[in-house]
Amino acid sequence: MNSEESLDITDTKFLFDLAEKYLEMKDKTSARCAYLNLLMLDPDNEKARQGISDLTGEKYIIKEVGHSDAIFCAIWLSDGVHIASGGADNTVLVWHYPSGRIVRFFDGHNSTITALARHPKMPILASGSESGLILIHNVFTCKKKAIEDHHGKITRLLWSPEGKRFISCSSDGTIIIWDETFDPLFILKEHRSPILDVKWSPGGRYLLSYSADGVMNVWNPRTGRLVYRLEDMVSKIYYADWSPIGDKIVTASADGTVKIFDIKLRTPQILGRHDHIVSHAIWLRSDIIISIGWDGKIVVWDPFRMQKTRELGTHIAPIIKATVSRNEKFLITISLDRTIKVWNLRFFKHLINFKGHNHMISYVDWHPNQGKILTASWDRSIIVWDIYRQEREQVLYKDVNTITALDWSQDGKILAVGYSDGSMSLIDMSTMKIISKKKIHNSMISALSWNKDSTLLASASADASIAIIDPQKNVILCKNKIFDLNINSCRFNPKEDVLI
Known part of the structure; x- marks a missing residue:
């Protein structure tokens, strides 16, 4: 290899400087690539988050890096x-x-x-x-x-x-x-x-x-x-x-x-x-x-x-x-x-x-x-x-926990994310950061639903169970197996705390 071999491939400052250089060159594709790789190495880098937002309009939250398929x-x-x-x-x-x-x-x-x-x-x-x-x-x-x-x-x-x-x-x-x-x-x-x-x-x-x-x-x-x-x-x-x-x-x-x-x-x-x-x-x-x-x-x-x-x-x-x-x-x-x-x-x-x-x-x-x-x-x-x-x-090998379900809180401030391993994250959309993460089910979360005032969150899973979560306290209030087969969907009534 040439002299580039001596560069530190994980140097985040180097990647940020590259992204800025590509922007000056009007090379948006390479700038986005540099920002994304910087965020892979430093997920909380606010300058890179802002750079992605300014460049593409994307609000970067988090990315699981690894192969999710063959x-x-x-x-x-x-x-x-x-x-x-x-x-x-x-x-x-x-x-x-x-x-x-x-x-x-x-x-x-x-x-x-x-x-x-x-x-x-x-x-x-x-x-x-x-x-x-x-x-x-x-x-x-x-x-x-x-x-x-x-x-x-x-x-x-x-x-x-x-x-x-x-x-x-x-x-x-x-x-x-x-x-x-x-x-x-x-x-x-x-x-x-x-x-x-x-x-x-x-x-x-x-x-x-x-x-x-x-x-x-x-x-x-x-x-x-x-x-x-x-x-x-x-x-x-x-x-x-x-x-x-x-x-x-x-x-x-x-x-x-x-x-x-x-x-x-x-x-x-x-x-x-x-x-x-x-x-x-x-x-x-x-x-x-x-x-x-x-x-x-x-x-x-x-x-x-x-x-x-x-x-x-x-x-x-x-x-x-x-x-x-x-x-x-x-x-x-x-x-x-x-x-x-x-x-x-x-x-x-x-x-x-x-x-x-x-x-x-x-x-x-x-x-x-x-x-x-x-x-x-x-x-x-x-x-x-x-x-x-x-x-x-x-x-x-890097196990990738794929996203399987999403739902907004009623005021749009919190995003609930369900994963293939049965865990759930809550993301503050004003800061784009995860505020809590918890294992809810033993298998993939197939659906998420907030109640009318966002004080409760329901989750359904491939393990045939339904859970009700208190999102403020990050605790499971109840979890029951409902069917013998996978549950594909659940939804709160928009006017009262009734779940279907």
Whole structure:
């Protein structure tokens, strides 16, 4: 990273000064981002609250920071001490490692985060979403830029190895090559189906793209010209990888075949077969290809002899994720049963199993320069694993207490807020501060209602109970289970203290 690496990412004065600077530049989006991140670190900062209000008209009260839904992607940033994550809650979080603290929060997407990419040298992060929106974030300075040129789900984002080109591809069938300032250089439109991935060739001479209809295109990224077009209309391609010298491509297909394409001859050769979908085919070295399938098998092939040399091992469930370490010493495979297996590729043997997630594992990424991986899951957690020490090193997880019910007092001075854990807060709207918080129910609060003079507050819950609270004394006057099933609503009569 550059000199920005020496900055303190949690310096609130630095963030406030940045927000003021962005306002002078009339960059309201970046100013709002800086204010929000300042308030995440210092929730009672009145200057930032006022700044948000002046900028957007929003009255900032409080924000629970963490993922409230499944994490679909997570990556190490290039400094190796920060992790970015995104998912179904439309937000991107940046975590400090190893403290586990959330140090940045980026909103702005209106749909699920489907792709993340790190700049190889700068503290810059790109996020793409289901809607086709791409946001570029400077992790240190909160500077933001929106790119809205795609019209379908972003399927892949990546930078060139030196960081001078940025690539985006989408389910709309387009690939866009951007310069360092994120101005489009080339828009590539030769695909007619959703693009699954793009990959730089060894040395960066070519760019490979492949789509769900079996089309693979090889591009010259300096001119935007289509150089080679390869087609496999019989087998739906799931994965493709370059040979080490960039003259051939290996593919993994839905029909269980592993094929090799010579980019000049364009005619495929079948290397071998699995009993089910092949999810990955990795060209490890000139004489070694590894294929991984939904049949749970990991197979090693010799591309010169066009034959299978060994079966490395198996999972008992379909293998959905696989990645090789940067030094090519280790292979990670992940199956639907949430088992992570580590394989030694020098001796071709199984090393260790890891298990720790409670839901499907959605992403895996190697540390930039250490023998560690992170895995992200639908259970909203990220786990860091140390391969050399063969242990789980850290779990990054922040439980988010989501808001499930709201109601104003009759005079509009107090806001009652119900949460997913059964607790309730009262907020003074003149100061925008929480004046009390109390656990009321054992499950989600589904409804809140003030009586006619705001001396009583009723709450309903998914635990099938109703509670009556004295808001002045912050005490529960009574709580009763009314039904055997969830209670969805409750309401005081506007003229008398009768509750329905």
